[in-house]
Amino acid sequence: MKAMVVERLGPPDVMELRDVPVPTPGPGEVRIEVEAVGINFADVLAVAGEYLTRTKVPYTPGMEFAGIVESLGDGVTGVQVGQRVAALGGSGALARYSVVNAAGLIPVPQSLSGAQAAAFPVSYFTAYHGLKTLGRGVAGEWVLVQAAAGALGTASIQLAKALDMKVIAMASTEEKLSIARDLGADVTLLQDDEERVQKVRDAAGGQGVPLILEVVGGKRFQESLDMAAGQGRIIVIGNASREQANLRPVELMKRNLSVTGLWLTSLMSDRAATAEAAQILSQLVGSGQVTPQVGPTYALADSARAFQDILNRKTTGKVIIEP
Ligand code: NDP
Incomplete structure (x- = not known):
């Protein structure tokens, strides 16, 4: 079968x-015919x-996908051959x-397409x-939602609105801000607006923002501290700028203020938190209040271009590769 293989780490064209x-499922494993792979910023960082x-080579990238269960290893129960599933593998x-x-x-509502499930x-x-x-x-x-038209950004806006929260969305272009508005963002602001700190504070009633989903890092992290309200919570989810941030605890x-790190991989082992998220998300997806935002779709052979487009900030929604 065809697969993308990385033998040495580096830019996407490695x-x-x-x-x-074709891989064989061992005990407790399932083989899935892949319909669609969701590409995350993390995949780009892993290849780099x-x-x-640490990324061990040689390897085939792609941690999130959807497809049809094709065969079951020994001891697997609760899933059937022919069923569409989403999956998180390393x-x-x-x-x-x-x-x-x-x-x-991850069971997904069968109403979702393969690309939406991925x-x-x-x-x-x-x-x-x-x-x-x-x-x-x-x-x-x-x-405050940064990189608001991206995969996580669009998900965050939709979910925040479904939870009756008020959203300030930031992104690098007007086109991206219009996507954020279409998803229900209450206030949108260009990431490079010269008065962005004051404008964000004003938008949230002059007191600053109580909750910030921080994904850009570097000098933007310092700005997040300035945009936060007293007792504000800054959730550090990413570092798309790939720059170092300075944090002086006295500030x-x-x-x-509180700064909390979030890494989905380690949170998945918190069974209670995962079950709660799964229950609420499946309700919201099932009722149509939340719809996974499929972005540009690429063929397997064009994987490097897909990764490069994410790095170049050209994409919106979730980038999908169809093998
Ligand atoms: P996106 O689809 O959001 O793409 C990345 C976006 O980051 C770009 O579109 C761009 O939006 C923004 N960005 C800002 N600065 C840069 C830069 N210097 N270079 C490239 N992009 C930049 O990707 P994801 O949804 O996959 O991820 C978004 C962030 O969330 C990433 O930092 C990722 O690592 C993190 N993440 C973390 C998780 C965790 O478990 N901690 C899980 C999921 C995502 P714009 O042009 O509008 O600035």
Whole structure:
């Protein structure tokens, strides 16, 4: 079968299309015929060797995908051959078939297409944990969403609105801001607006924003501190700028701010938090209040271009690759 293979870490064009053996599911595993792979910023960082965990080569990238269950390893129960599932594996999805542990399967409403199902798990679970589990957001409260037209950004806006929160959305272009408005953002602001700090504080009633989903990092992290309300919660979810941020703890003391890190991979082992997120998200997706935002779609052979377009900030919604 065809698969993308990385032998040395680096920019997206280190990925090569190769013929590799079809993987066999071991005990507790399932083989899935991949319909659509959701590409996350984390995939780009993993290929570059800049992710939170070390990337071991050679490997096939792709951690989030949807497809049809094609065969079951020994001892697998609760899933049937022929069923559409979404899956979170560590890697291996940029291929015709992928094998994952059955524990990594995420049931999805059968109303979703393959591409929508692949756009769902990472962005929506992360958005839920950022807004609720760790962010403790409540109805009526303002939240600042950065990179608002991206995969996580669009998920965060939709979910915040479904939870009756008020959204300030920031992004780099007017076109991206219009996507944010279409999803219900109450206030939109260009990321490079010269008066952005004051405008964000004013938009949230002059007091600053109580909850910030911080995904850009670097000098923007300092701005997030300035935009936050007293006792504000800043949830650090990403570092798309790939720049270092300076944090002086004393600054947190002055306005009783809190900064909390969020990594979906480690939160998945919190069974109660995962079950709560799954229940609420499946209700919202089932009722149509939340619809996974499928972005541009690429063929497997064009994977490097897809990754490069994410790095170049050309994409909106979830980038999908169809093997
Ligand atoms: P996106 O689809 O949002 O794409 C990344 C976006 O980041 C770009 O479109 C761009 O939006 C923005 N950006 C800002 N600065 C830069 C830069 N210097 N280079 C490239 N992009 C930049 O990706 P994801 O939804 O996959 O991820 C968004 C962020 O959330 C990432 O930082 C990612 O690592 C993080 N994340 C973390 C998770 C976790 O578990 N902690 C889970 C999911 C995502 P704009 O042009 O509008 O600035």
